[in-house]
Amino acid sequence: MALEQRAELRLTQKLALTPQLQLQLKLLQLPQLELAEFIELQLMENPMLELDDESESDRETELSSEDMVEEPVVVDKLEKIIVDDYFAERADDGRDLGYFNPGVEEKPSFELFYSTSSDLCDHLLWQLRLSRASDKIRAVAEVIIGNIDEDGYLRATEEEIAKISDVDMETVKKAIELVQSFDPAGVGARDIKECLFLQIRELDLENTLVQSIIEEHLEDIRKKKYENIAKKFNVSVDEVIKAVKIIEKLEPRPGRNFSKTQVTIPVPDVYVNKIEGEYQIVLNDEGIPKLRLSKLYKELFTEKDLSADERKYLKEKFKNAVELLKSIEQRNKTIYRVTESLIKFQRDFFDKGISYLKPLNLRDVAVDLGLHESTISRVTSNKYLACDHGVFSFRFFFSNALPSNEGNVSTTFVKDLIQKIISEENPESPLSDKEISEMLKRQGIDIARRTVAKYREELKIPPKSLRKLKIIKEDEG
Structure with missing residues (x-):
């Protein structure tokens, strides 16, 4: 059968996300702090936006003025959009969104400026750079360090490391041995027994009663069945107790001292308050800049000596500003409705x-x-x-x-x-x-x-x- 090229027309349907819908979806999934950062960025990039520092009563007075109501802005398909009509939509569903903003600006805590200590990964990489191993083994060791959790345990198998690094198993074993020789003792182990073995190796206690107990009788230590252990290895109970004392001083989580885990208090996006038997939903917009359309740039639309490029630029920025304001409001309304449903x-x-x-x-x-x-x-x-x-x-x-x-x-x-x-x-x-x-x-x-x-x-x-x-x-x- 001969191959040939030809042109043909096909009628298909597909879902295309408009820029405004894409913006709405993006804002929906942003947490409060990231939303504040995004709004700050838009505020710097779009001259049609400005901070709304006026009170609600001042804004209502401004929006009800006759000159504003009668002055539509001509922007392509937005010819019929009046700036004040947008703000009127804020309460078109009869619902008070109940924004929460105490108006008190808190200064950042001095704790934010404290110096931070290196974590376990940084500590291991520092030792790796000082090692005299070959470049090949050092490269594999870096992969191994990347797969060590905050407790100090290696969470990848030798086969997975070999596949990722594209090396043979012997090289992987040497790289693991290298990492396991690093401080803290016990790091890079695959399980608790290996972790304890690595630590007693540093203490020159290999092939001793301590190693034998770790290998076979960890459960008996927990149950304090020292006589069983003594009988098994034909030693006295006192010798068993001495060995157990050594084991008890070992660290089951070698990465503990390098943990950067901090207790953080999440900032609520919504407050649900019970008042007279009914729940009131209050959206928290503390720290989120309040925006409005710029008065200065709205007046520029009335200028007759604007060039085509200038007018096009203003139209584009105005459209983006309106889409952003509507998307923020849509985000807040959706969060409000989801909270209502959760309460239900x-x-x-x-x-x-x-x-x-x-x-x-x-x-x-x-x-x-x-x-x-x-x-x-x-x-x-x-x-x-x-x-x-x-x-x-x-x-x-x-x-x-x-x-x-x-x-x-x-x-x-x-x-x-x-x-x-x-x-x-x-x-x-x-x-x-x-x-x-x-x-x-x-x-x-x-x-x-x-x-x-x-x-x-x-x-x-x-x-x-x-x-x-x-x-x-x-x-x-």
Whole structure:
């Protein structure tokens, strides 16, 4: 069959996002601080925008003046748009958006200007630069360092590192050995046993009772079954206790001292206040510049001696300014409506607390508001809500369902129960995942041990053995 080129016409349909819709979607997913930065940038780039420092009463007086009402701005397809008509849309749905702005400008904390210490990655890379290894091994070692978590453990397999670095397994092993020789002792380990082995190697305790106990009897240490260990290795109980004392002083998380984790208080995007039995939604726009169309540049449209390029420039900037103002308002209205829907679905939570949180997914809210599920996803991303029970991420209110004797319960509620059970456990005898699963089943919540382990990891709670080691080390300290 001969190949040939030819031209043909086809009629197809496809969804094209307009610039204004793209802007609305972008603003929807921006958290408060990033929104403030974006608005500041637009304020510098667009001369049609200026800060609105006037009071609401002054603005209402300005917008009701006859000369403003009768003066339309001619901008391509926006010939019929009057500047004041846009501002009138702010309340066209009869809803008070209840902006929150105390008007008090807080000075930045001096803590923001403190010098920061290097993290674990920087510390390891510094040692790598000082090493005398070959360039090939150093390159692989850099990949390894990039896959070490904040606790100091290597979270990539040798096969994955070899594939990423395009080297043989022998080179990977040498690179891992190099990183594991760095400070702090135990860094680059794959599990707790290897971590402890690396540390006793630094203490010249290899092939000793200490290593044998770590290799086979970590669980017996937790249970203090020293006699069993003594019988196994044919040594005295005193020798076992001496070895255990050494193990207790080892660090199960070698990266702990380099952690940069800081406790930060999220800034709420929405406040939900209960007043006389009803919930009032208040959008927080503190720190977000308030914009309006510039009076000076609006007057330029009446100038008759403007060149074609100047008039085109003004039209473009005016159109962008109007789209930005409308997009900000649309963002605020959408956040307001989503919050209303959350209060509707999670009324028991707002009334009584976390124990009454119900299973909920994005689709439920999307159907309730007549919006697309992706829109709800953007609105609830990186945003926070403050209420009587605390400050919560919007995503906190969405969770899957787990079966119980009284119907389905929220997985968020189950996670909270797991955290509470572990916080109240006996520090000398931490609970295993299986024991927690059995406790929840007695409360009517059917949950498997592996699911408990999954939720515990999501809560960043260490397993039973590490919780026990932590208590031992704190007692020693």
